Amino acid sequence: MDMPVKVVLYGIGAIGSKIARCLLAKKGVQVVGAIDADPEKVGKDLGEVIGLGRETGIRILDDPEKVLSEAKPDVVVHATRSFLDQVFDQIMTCIRHGANVVSTCEELSHPYVSNPELAKKLDEEARKAGVTVLGTGINPGFLMDTLPIVLSAVCHEVRSITVKRSINAATRRLPFQKKIGAGLTVREFEEKMRSGAITGHVGLRQSVALIADALGWELDRVEVGPAEPVVAEEEVRSDYITVEPGQVAGLRQVAKGIKDGRPVITLEFTAYIGAEEYDSVDIDGVPEVHEKIEPCVHGDEGTVGVVVNMIPKVIKAPPGLLTMKDVPLPSATPGDVDVYLR
Known part of the structure; x- marks a missing residue:
């Protein structure tokens, strides 16, 4: 492309x-619009809202139709909700306006396993419009699915894959710490689980399905266990929360892909204040693979990286609703975006 990639x-x-x-500082990208429903942000300059320290000339609007019809973006970077039924209409609006979409919606990373009917509709409409839709991020989208898929490339036999992500929640934002129940009693944690205020990690089912699809495994079923509280044995604290002994420091959740009656894919997500930080992939195969990243990749920064780096990959990909296994090999894009579109 001779012109900058236009992004909403x-x-x-x-x-x-x-x-x-990140995008405002990136060569070869032109941010041409911004959409948000928050009345505290609507009408304000994008630079003011994101703390850029300068105005961008882009006003945040709560009218997607107006923004998309006037801006005519090549790509919409979508970061609103976690569940497909919550974002379906938003994604469809982008498709109708002829825009490719890179979304952080966790269920969109492999929507066929959670909501096949909506996924089929998105795929059909994207193909008709000649655009590509991709759900991605650090997790789901990379660490617990794409990375083990790529690592399995050295194996000529794979018996099972185990992936673990362990996060010290003290290094994360306060909303994340609240999301995992830090500082609650066990009873309060259980009540919030029942009410849906705490959901556990969204995306484990999608990551299991993505790995299975890539390896051609037909699973008997995917089992996603409930989020279990991790109870502090001693006082732990972050900049925001002090957790007393006996209180909840965070959570742990496990998902398994069952094939021929045994788990062939096991994903374990752990996040609590004071946790050891690492990302690991262990492949029982020929040859064996044991990979460990210490400390774990920072979730927010990693999500930004994956989303931004996938923009040129999505533009070059065939139309339709795709997953990370369907697009070109992910990589950093440190140069002008035009370099990666040639």
Whole structure:
């Protein structure tokens, strides 16, 4: 492309703001619009809302139709909600306006396993419009699915794959610490689990399905266990929360892909204040593979990286609703975006 890639930002929350700052500084990209429903942000300059320290000339609007019809973006970077039924209409609007979409919606990373009917509709409409839709991020999208898929390339036999992600929540934002129940009693944690205020990690089912699809495994079923509280044995603290002994420091959750009656894919997500930080992949195969990243990759910054780096990959990909296994090999894009579109 001779012209910059035109991008509209859909969702200017914590992650959307980080993505915005990255894209505004990136060569070969022109941010041409911003959408958000928050009345505290609507009408304000994007630079003011994301703490850029300067105005951008881009006003945040809550009218997707107006923004998309006037801006005519090549790509919409979408960062609003986690569940497909919550974002379906938003994605469809982008498709109708002829825009490719890179979304952080966790269920969109492999929507066929959670909501096949909506996924089929998105795929059909994207193909008709000649655009590509991709759900991705650090997790799901890379660490617990794409990375083990790539690592399995050295194996000529694979018996099982185990992936673990362990996060010290003290290094993360306060909303994340609240999301995992830090500082609650066990009873309060269980009540919030029942009410849906705490959901556990969204995306484990999608990551299991993505790995299975890539390896050609037909699973008997995917088992996603409930989020279990991790109870502090001694006082632990972050900049925001002090957790007393006996209180909840965070959570742990496990998902398994069952094939021929045994688990062949096991994903374990752990996040609590004071946790050891690492990302690991262990492949029982020929040859064996044991990979460990210490400390773990920072979730927010990693999500920004994956989303931004996938923009040229999505533009070059065939139309339709795709997953990370369907697009070109992910990589960093440190140069002008035009370099990666040639």
